[in-house]
Amino acid sequence: MKNKKIFLSLIAVVAVVSVLIFAYKTYAPAAAQGSKNITIEVINSAQESTVYNVSTEAEYLEEAFADAEGLVVESVEGQYGIMMKAVNGEEAVWEVNNAYWSITVNGEYGMYGASEQVVNDGDVFQLVYTIG
C-alpha cells in the first residue's frame, strides 16, 4: 500500500515535469539570430525619456544593452534571473520605496527578465522606473 502511494506520487512528479517541459518548449519564445534594429527607451523616476536606437546581433535584451551607446545598466542576480539594479546611474531600491526597473516589450508588460527576454527585429523595449 505504502509502495503503491509512493509509486503513484512518482508518476505524478514525472507527469508534472513532462507538462512543464512540453509547455516551455512549445510556448516560450525562441531566440532569433541575425541582425536586428531595436529601440530601447529609458524612463526614469522624473518621467524623463531617453531613447536609444540600437543595431544589434544580440539574442537577448541583456546582451543588447552593450550595443546601446550611452546606456548603462547595472544588474544583480535575483530569484528570477538578473534584476536591473540601476539604469543610467539611477538605482531602484525596493526596500526603500518599493521601486524597481520594469521592462515593457512593444507596449506590453514584460514577462521575462533582461537575460531571458528575446530580441526580435523592430522590437521596442522600455526600461521604466516603477513604484510597486
Place this chain on the structure above:
Amino acid sequence: MTETKKLTTRDIAFIGMAIAVIEVCKIALQGVPNVETTTFWIMMFTLILGRKMLFVIPAFILIEGCIYGFGIWWVMYIYAWPLLAFITWLIRSQDSVILYSIVSGIFGLCFGALCSIPYFFIGGFAMMFNWWIAGIPFDLIHGGANFVIMLLLYRPVRNAMEKAGQMNKT
C-alpha cells in the same frame, strides 16, 4: 504539541518560534536563487502544530508584506502557503520521507502556475499563461531543490522534534 483546541502558553511560544524560523531561513537563503526552506518548514510545522498552523501562516504572510510590501506577489502568498499546509495536514498520518519529498517537489514545480492566477484578473488568460511559461525554468529548479531539502532534512528534523517532545504522536 497536541491537537487540542485550547491554545496553551507553550503553543503560543512554539508558534512564535515557528514564524521566526520560517522568516529567518527565508531571508538567509535569499541570495540562492530558487532555493527556499519555507516549503519545508511549513510542512514540518503543520505536522507538529496541526490546525494551530492557522496562527502561523497568516502571521508569516503579514510579516512578508510588512518587509517587502503588499504587491501582487503578496496576493499569491495568501492562498499558496495555506494550500501547502492543508495538503500536508491531509497526509499528516504518513511518516514517509519519500512521500513528503515528492509533495514538496510537486509544490515547487506547481508554484509558478499557482502564482500566475492573480495575473488572470489583471491581463486575462494570455497574461497569466505567459507569466507561467516564463517562470517554468525556475519552477523546475524550485521543485528539485524542494525535493532535495525535504529528502535531507525531514528525518533529522522530525527526530529532533520528537526527541524534544514536540511531536504529536496521536
